[in-house]
Amino acid sequence: MSDRTIDNAAATVGSATPEEHDDFTRRGFVKVVAGGVGLAYLVALGYPIYRYLHSPVEASEAMAAVKEVGLKDADKLPKGSALMFKFGLRPSVLIHHLPDPAHPNDEWVALTAVCTHMGCTVAYNPATNHLECHCHGGVYDANSGDNISGPPPRPLKKYLVKVAPGIVTVSRT
Amino acid sequence: MEKAQQFLVERLGLGGIIEIAKHKTVPLHRHSYWYYWGGISLFCFIVQVFTGILLMLYYRPGPEAHESVRQLTYELHFGWLIRSVHIWSASLFLFSVFVHMFSVFFMKAYRAPREFSWFTGLGLLGLGMVFGFSGYLLPMDDLAYFATKVGLEMPKIIPVVGTQLSYLALGGVEVSEITVQRFFALHSVILPMLFLPLLGLHLWLVQTHGSAVPPSEEEKPEPERKSIPFFPNFMAKDLAMWLITLNVIAVLAALFPGQLGEPADSLKSAPIGIHPEWYFMSQFQTLKVLGRILPGSIGEIAGMFLFTAGLVLWLLVPFFDVREKAALRARNTTYFGILVIVGLIVMTVWGYLGVR
Numbered sequence: 001m002s003d004r005t006i007d008n009a010a011a012t013v014g015s016a017t018p019e020e021h022d023d024f025t026r027r028g029f030v031k032v033v034a035g036g037v038g039l040a041y042l043v044a045l046g047y048p049i050y051r052y053l054h055s056p057v058e059a060s061e062a063m064a065a066v067k068e069v070g071l072k073d074a075d076k077l078p079k080g081s082a083l084m085f086k087f088g089l090r091p092s093v094l095i096h097h098l099p100d101p102a103h104p105n106d107e108w109v110a111l112t113a114v115c116t117h118m119g120c121t122v123a124y125n126p127a128t129n130h131l132e133c134h135c136h137g138g139v140y141d142a143n144s145g146d147n148i149s150g151p152p153p154r155p156l157k158k159y160l161v162k163v164a165p166g167i168v169t170v171s172r173t
Numbered sequence: 174m175e176k177a178q179q180f181l182v183e184r185l186g187l188g189g190i191i192e193i194a195k196h197k198t199v200p201l202h203r204h205s206y207w208y209y210w211g212g213i214s215l216f217c218f219i220v221q222v223f224t225g226i227l228l229m230l231y232y233r234p235g236p237e238a239h240e241s242v243r244q245l246t247y248e249l250h251f252g253w254l255i256r257s258v259h260i261w262s263a264s265l266f267l268f269s270v271f272v273h274m275f276s277v278f279f280m281k282a283y284r285a286p287r288e289f290s291w292f293t294g295l296g297l298l299g300l301g302m303v304f305g306f307s308g309y310l311l312p313m314d315d316l317a318y319f320a321t322k323v324g325l326e327m328p329k330i331i332p333v334v335g336t337q338l339s340y341l342a343l344g345g346v347e348v349s350e351i352t353v354q355r356f357f358a359l360h361s362v363i364l365p366m367l368f369l370p371l372l373g374l375h376l377w378l379v380q381t382h383g384s385a386v387p388p389s390e391e392e393k394p395e396p397e398r399k400s401i402p403f404f405p406n407f408m409a410k411d412l413a414m415w416l417i418t419l420n421v422i423a424v425l426a427a428l429f430p431g432q433l434g435e436p437a438d439s440l441k442s443a444p445i446g447i448h449p450e451w452y453f454m455s456q457f458q459t460l461k462v463l464g465r466i467l468p469g470s471i472g473e474i475a476g477m478f479l480f481t482a483g484l485v486l487w488l489l490v491p492f493f494d495v496r497e498k499a500a501l502r503a504r505n506t507t508y509f510g511i512l513v514i515v516g517l518i519v520m521t522v523w524g525y526l527g528v529r
Contacts, residue, residue, distance in 0.1 A: 056349075060345030084441070091440050121443055134447055
């Protein structure tokens, strides 16, 4: 189609040789400019729409970027139980372990509670001292956060925990 | 009366449609039964539009989503029925589309000149599954929450843009009210706007090319083939099937009404025995199994690769299994179809056994 119209255009000029068809013609120039303008329009229209759709993501990312969370009265959490909390927006778990000679420094452990496989929230099982995901059967160690069995590809991230009377402070490592 | 009819036919240019209706026939052979499943799918879609509009009159997306569905289900007269019909008809729609697709596949109805009927049909199935996925979140109960979370975890495997795509769909880094609002717009505006023209094209192609016959019929000489008029004979049968479908939906909705779980809470762990709707079960189970036998994220990547490759092959079948090519290709395509259908059924059943 376009070849034919170029041929017609060349025929009206009369002196065009086949080589000149590959040259930078007026038609080619218009095509490039029109394409460029079209692309610019697309970007000009697309960018505000993208930013419009993306704005809650930015707000949410800012909320998720907290460095430290204080949990009021969490120091009274009984041994052998867990408390779910949000670190920014991320579901997380604070565990007060029973005394264990194998892990003397792990009396208080805070981990993200988001399964590294598909993002479901995990549950603490005090009987096995594991964190378990009911979606696809992932299992984590409740001291280290290591993935023990099931599909999870990575361990749960561990937070730093500071316990003071009336408040437990959890922060990023 | 006859004059009025003549008046309308002339003014509205209905002559062409009447001519088509007079001459349109549907082939009659021992596999004719399968011709009903496209019509059943269409009927379920009509039910979805009707009940969907009724649900929309009370549903409030955003922070009140769960509460509005609770009121609708438990306080409004027959709200439970409208919602249950919507849920069951959605399932039945996808079921009949699957049956329709596999019958088309094994009758080799995707062959020339019907390639675009195949492509548009697969497009409609894809949109139907997105309809199901987006509609599932709207009640915002615990199952809905985790189903959406897991579903939108998958695009993150796509390199570079995956995570941002997922965040853009979620409207944040987590499932929230904003996600519900987005999914509502998708489910009730964007998807219907895409679905309707595609459905129009699909139906128009059926008019243009007529119903395909299986190869066993094609081999017969023309005089030996039987057919019945579409209007009124086949249409009467079609309507009878629609009536049966309506009854099935009504019985299922009345006996097994749609449930509503606890409001979504990201701090609560996923409920025990959580599993997706049946039409996502085979993919869910495949990912689960691959995750067990392959280390780390490789399982997920292998799963996504398998789904993508399978889908592309499935889509391109009309270009591989062409009438003019050797019978070997036709046979291999049939084997491929059997492999797919057996795989889907085995993984689905396995998935349900694993849940129990």
